[in-house]
Amino acid sequence: MIQIGEYNTLRILRATKVGLFLGNDTEDILLPNKYVPKDFHIGDDITVFVYLDHEERQVATTLKPYIKLNEFAHLKVNYINKFGAFLDWGLEKDLFVPFKEQARPMEEGKRYLVYMHLDEKTNRLVASSRTNKYLSNENIDLEKNEEVDILISHITDAGINCIINQKHKGLAYKNEVYDDVKPGMKTKGYIKNIRPDGKIDILLRKVGVEAIEPSSQIILDELKSNRGFLRLTDNSHPEDIKTVLKMSKKNFKKAVGNLYKQKLIEIKEDGIYLV
Template sequence: MINIGKINTLRVVAQYPFGYALAPIPQDSPAQDNIYDADQDEQLTVTLALEEVNSELKEGQEVEVFVGSDQRGDLYATLQTPKIQVGETKVLKAVSATNFGAFFDWGLDNDLLVPNDYQAQLSKRLGMYYVVHTFYDDKTQRILGATKLHYFLKESSAYLNEGDTVSCLVYAKTDLGFKVVINEKSLGLIFHSDAFKPLKVGQATEGVIKTIRDDGKVDVALQRVDKGGRDALQQAILDDLVAHGGISTLTDKSAPEAIYSHFNVSKAAYKKALGALYKQKKITLSPDAIRLNKTEK
């Protein structure tokens, strides 16, 4: 089987003046034993243009290629590696636009079309980067892109649990917060109140599943907000004090950027951790410094 829009390992079954015919490797026999007979089913072959090949290929040789489709829906093979394959969601640059869609650079000679019907608002601004999902359209027999991600990715996921650490890709900013793609599989939201560091569309960041709502929608935080996360931050503060002779000038009055740079947490979380350590009599607080109590050294 040939997977359209993906990298395939195919076998050379014939050579023509203009290129090589490639076919799937039979699964019921070792790859080196039998050469696929292209006459059995011409629909299972795809052509690799001769000008793409630096050295002559032999019949029966295996080659790794990307299988794409042209404007007419005809398949072709290329040795070029695209920036995105069918089923993936990546950040791509808009390079041109027409009255029927926008074109994006996906690393191949022919740009990726995102038709108007699959575009989110303002995804025709040339030179801008957008989060694009790629799919194979059976109707047009073409590989297309979409910036309307909800057409392909769900806003809920059975595999996620609260507290899971996940990878996030920001794809939109709203009045509520930042919409993100979670693990390239589903959609979620980081509320503005949980976005303690600057975020922008196209930015990748690590997050933690904060809440899975009754309707299945997922809220993401940039830091752990459970007891495990609080305990880990408190211990990190103590370890940092020990490493610096029992004193730190990073207080609850410090800039949020300085706190995030040092501990990768929000100022609010840092202040809560300091308060907890103070109540436990592990540290002493002053306007200009934090000091580790002697019993903790």
Template sequence: MIEVGKINDLKVVDENSSGYYLSTDENEEKAFMPPSLGPKEIKIGDELKVFIYLDTSDCLLATSNFPSAVVGEYAYMRVVETTHFGAFLNWGITKDLLIPDTEQKTPIRMGENHLVRVCKDERTERIFGTTKLGKFIQASEFDIAEGDEIELVPATKEELGYRCIVNKKFVGMIYHNEIFTEIIPGKKMNGVVKKLREDGLVDCALQVQGIKNLVDSKDVILDYLEKNGGKAELHDKSTPDAIKKALGMSKQTFKKSIGMLYKDRKILLKKDGIELVNTNKEE
């Protein structure tokens, strides 16, 4: 099934003088891709990763260019046109993203930059943007944990700090009193989760704290091993719950930490867990 507003893996199944037709199966619905929206060399049978949206006739259109955000994600976008019914923003593909006037928290003006969530009308499958973010933030279902490294995109400057996009999926805040480098709205930065708030927002810190978190996590793992005979039945295939219960950290942090400990030659990585190097030598 082709998903509108998402990145799809499709196969080129047909072509004509106007372009190419892509599908998941030759008997299913097809998306059209004109040569201008695809790679230079295409042939039937090629498998392509494409973004799908609707053209003005509500037909499926494919492009190998990806937008700055897909449906359900956030991005920092610039206004390129305003009309009586809404505003159009540049989101990285040929067709600009419409934010209807009914989806604007405050009136949008030409040349402004905005933090936008990409949405889809489930009835018409038309894609649109919104700056009314409250209900989406409150409904956040976090797949990150405190201490995790994250990708940040600073957006709007506010009284307490910068409102930012977290991993394209969440909205957070970097506070002014914790900023020790230049912040450029729209420029990606590395950061770390400080706190997951009950209101759906993410309190963030910049990468310096992320590095400290990994150092602390390494010490936690070594201490756990020393207290448990030098071995632990934890590895990169362990469940996040098992890792959190034993060590109080996320699986992502655990994997990065054991990788660093392995490089430091302090632990051995086994199929069924990890071991202190010294314990192995004594045996």
């Protein structure tokens, strides 16, 4: 089934004067001429984004929107009329935000955090700045130190408010943020703590012990107990690595790379040195 508001990989069925018709075994959709790639063959697969055009017809595009179905993003208001606000989301037809879906009245030229969903009554893609109702900190399937996708939602005196994996709310404390951040920024984060009440503390950059995965910690401990030197390299036999560190060569190489990036070790021809 062709999904509105999503990327779809479809087969090129036929070429016409107005563009290519793409589809699957049951449906087809137009990719207008202006989006048709220079080189294509009937029967090839192509990945396109699907939305509704100005006449409310499903249409495909190779443009990449700033937001997808059931996702959050900071978008700019292009204009406002008697029905609501219209946002720039990277496509020809602007994204509609009805007045009832505005947490506060939107202003032209300003950016707002919104959530895009499919209106069940009209089957149209619409956005809402009443974002809290689309976030939940129940049934959290995350672990401490886990890497997650972060969207900076807003900044307050309490800290940097984040959306985690497009699902949950989190907070990074200002005294633990070392980089310049602003609303709308997408980055990686790390779970610092999940509290009993469901609140999630976030680190935007691994620091100290938080930055060291278990295999890396084993190597650090071994270095410290051997006067800062291990006679192991990428060329070491897997059995030698297993004997010394009780880990596979694959995990050894990954852990060494992690420590080297953090400038905790030096790698020389004869082995690894603790910085």
